[in-house]
Amino acid sequence: MDPWWATPAEGITQGAVYALLAIACTAPARRVDPGPLAAFTLGVFASYVAYLALGFRPGPTPDVHPALLVGYLALGLLAAVAVAVPLAAARWPFALGAAVVVVVHAGAWLLRGDSPEPPLRLFRPHELVPGVDDVQLLVIALAALALALRHRVPPVALNGVLAGVAGFLYLLKVPGSAWYLTGVLVGLYALTAAVLGLSARATITIAVVLGLVQVCFESAIGQRWWLPFAAALLLVAVVYRLLAGRLRKAPAPAVA
Numbered sequence: 001m002d003p004w005w006a007t008p009a010e011g012i013t014q015g016a017v018y019a020l021l022a023i024a025c026t027a028p029a030r031r032v033d034p035g036p037l038a039a040f041t042l043g044v045f046a047s048y049v050a051y052l053a054l055g056f057r058p059g060p061t062p063d064v065h066p067a068l069l070v071g072y073l074a075l076g077l078l079a080a081v082a083v084a085v086p087l088a089a090a091r092w093p094f095a096l097g098a099a100v101v102v103v104v105h106a107g108a109w110l111l112r113g114d115s116p117e118p119p120l121r122l123f124r125p126h127e128l129v130p131g132v133d134d135v136q137l138l139v140i141a142l143a144a145l146a147l148a149l150r151h152r153v154p155p156v157a158l159n160g161v162l163a164g165v166a167g168f169l170y171l172l173k174v175p176g177s178a179w180y181l182t183g184v185l186v187g188l189y190a191l192t193a194a195v196l197g198l199s200a201r202a203t204i205t206i207a208v209v210l211g212l213v214q215v216c217f218e219s220a221i222g223q224r225w226w227l228p229f230a231a232a233l234l235l236v237a238v239v240y241r242l243l244a245g246r247l248r249k250a251p252a253p254a255v256a
Helices: 006-024 035-053 066-090 094-110 134-148 155-172 184-196 200-221 226-249
Strands: 127-129
Touching: 006 035, 006 134, 006 155, 006 184, 006 200, 035 066, 035 094, 035 155, 035 184, 066 155, 134 155, 155 184, 184 200, 184 226, 200 226
Parallel strands: none
Antiparallel strands: none
8 A cells, every 4th residue: 555645756757748838828927828738749659759769669568778868858858858848939829739739639649559548658667765766756856847947948948948838747657558548637737727726826837736636636537527527627727717716806885
């Protein structure tokens, strides 16, 4: 039985990925731009193809020599960012971005192998303490570093960099499989955090909380209902923001 802190550790790990993508989807004046979702998904796919080219195959976890570990990580990250940056910077209409997402999902499905969800654990996690492994800490550390350094990235490339890093970290840790619905759940939670966040700090905090909610929901209910649950949360967030906006614009009552 896992210790009690295993659930928060996994929730924060997933929330870190949600936070990267939520910040990428946050446009000026608190507008929400869903365009980086296509960049994120394409970045996941690019990183996946890069690891296929390096010899990784769905199946047992490969043992990677420590001397090659940093190089493999860097190549996967570079592939994701290199694809995500131009896609996010192009600011194409959302319909075209949605079409790209569909194509990527189809490609991931075609590459799935004999099973709908072949395991693609790139690096074997090593448990540091019961319930916490080194891959979780790596994902959290890289996400925190990317968020902390985001102000040093040129604005034209910022959303793509964040979406690419999120895609790489998602493939590295969160799914553990080449799921043909890659990124749908992450996108729903990221948009929810972007809709509710009044500031960058609030958006990141909400994203981490949603990561904890997702892990608790999965543990209590299972995986069957997690997409409807995430979609319902996004719908509630959108309705709340619309109502809050109308209340702020409503004229104050006259004082006699």
